[in-house]
Amino acid sequence: MVILRIMLCGFLLASGIFTLLVAIYSFRKRDPATNYFAVFSLSITFYSLGYAMELYSDTLVRMRFWNFVEYIGLxxxxxxxxxxxxxxxxxxxxLIEKLCIFMxxxxTFIFRVTNSLNHxxxxxxxxxxxxYFPVLYIEKGPWYWVHALFVTSCFIVANYVYYAVYKKSIGPIRRQGAILLIASLLPWVTVVLDLLNLSPLDIDYGPFAVTSSVILFFIAFLRYHFLNIKPLARDKAFELxxxxIIVLDTNYNIIDFNPSAVVICNDLRENVIGKDVQVVLGRYKGLVYSILNEAESQxxxxxxxxxxxxxxxxxxxxxxxxxxxxxxxxxITKYVNMMQELNHLASRDALxxxxxxxxFVELSSREIVKAKRxxxxxxxIIIDLDYFKQINDTHGHQAGDLVLIEVVKCCRNSIRSIDIxxxxxxxxxVILFPxxxxxxxxxIAGRILKNIENTIVSYENKHIKITASLGVTGTNFLYNQSLDIFLKKADQALYQAKSEGRNCFRCLEL
Structure with missing residues (x-):
């Protein structure tokens, strides 16, 4: 069966050339993960070329030599x-874990090189x-079984990792995970056949299997080229x-998204993979606008x-x-709410x-500019409570605080929401009336005055009577008047009200 022998050797030679090209291509990516894959592919090159020449050889000396070449990579x-x-x-x-893995x-390499000395x-x-043709028959030594156990352990762990990635992924990433899982299973199958001496024709199918794995990986790699930056790097940071996080291709088609994105945009479902983000998230107009313009926005x-x-x-x-x-x-909801709360606290009287x-000065200054325009x-209007110090001295500051709160309620009931x-x-x-x-x-001043006068504050079974004096000013047309001028004129009117017996208001036109 010369043809079969030539076909097997030809496949292995082609495998060696292919994996060498893959190794060169992967090295050019200059990424830690692809560097390991490049060395992996290069090791397959030695394995495949060595085994091709072993199968093509007819003498023990030549077979042993090419078997040694295999073990440069195997x-x-x-x-x-x-x-x-x-x-x-x-x-x-x-680094320590990697050194342990390669120990x-x-x-194995050392024992294979020195096998003629120690067997x-x-x-x-x-x-x-x-x-059909001559093959090399080996009787397995003790370290061979250690190495076989190590190989089995490595592929079990790798298969578990790829299976876990497959289970937690969606869309194209899930399909790619399935391809890589199959690629990781193939070499393990040949290991089992070898250990059980079930390999047909007594051939080592390892180089065929690992080459097939590289081909499958390369298919996955090229098929999902848009995620050339580690498409399977959906680690816990992405998931949890x-x-x-939403991943798009260059045409703004949805490629992937994490669970948090689904919570935020509940239109994201597995069936939207590959669809235009503008169509899927059309109702989130601000979000789509930000994506298309590559702008950071809220x-x-x-x-x-x-x-x-x-x-x-x-x-x-x-x-x-x-x-x-x-x-x-x-x-940033909590941040926005916190900033709103801080702005509220920074702009409001705590009591x-x-x-x-x-x-008040900031808002009033804006209103004056608007009124001029x-x-x-x-x-x-300036409002000043009559004999407030006496209330504090007689009933205490807590009573005084309660009086201030009640006065504010009276005023609020007498003014509009647009008044400052x-x-x-x-x-x-102070109240500014646009x-x-x-x-x-x-x-309005008369109404406020009356409401305050009719208010009785109850504190510790005592009834506190309160009154206020008001200073009023205003103008129908503003020229160069500032807030300070308004305040000064209203303060003069307030002084008149205080001088003329309190519990009244006086008005001075600006």
């Missing part, structure tokens, strides 16, 4: 595959026939992060309700060729809830 294949599996799936292991392969790997070697979503920071970056290969987009959705002096009337209400000092309040002339403001 012992290291399981260790390289295992380390590559870990690296490719972002399950990084330390048995190095010892620790092969007990004996001879040429026999499988009824609270940030939503989006407010209604279902589920929340605030999210959207960031879109390009996925680039080592040579800077773009292969897709990575969209991250970061929940009464009205604007503090700083924020549109020729609107503007009025202002602030606390200026201890018992002094688009309100002096006559209208006088009516």
């Amino acid at each position: 012992p290291f294949l399981p260790a390289l595959w295992l380390v590559f599996t870990f690296e490719y799936n972002n399950k990084h292991i330390g 048995i392969p190095f010892m 620790f790997y092969y007990l004996s070697v001879k040429v026999t026939s499988n009824y 992060t609270n940030d939503g 989006c407010d979503l209604e279902d589920p309700k929340g605030n999210y920071r959207v960031n879109t970056v390009r996925i680039l290969e080592v040579n800077h060729r773009q292969v897709g987009y990575l969209v991250t959705l970061t929940d 009464t809830g009205v604007y503090n002096r700083r924020y 549109y020729n609107h009337a503007l009025s202002l 209400f602030g606390r200026f000092g201890g018992e002094e309040f 688009e309100t002339n002096l006559g209208e403001c006088n009516i």
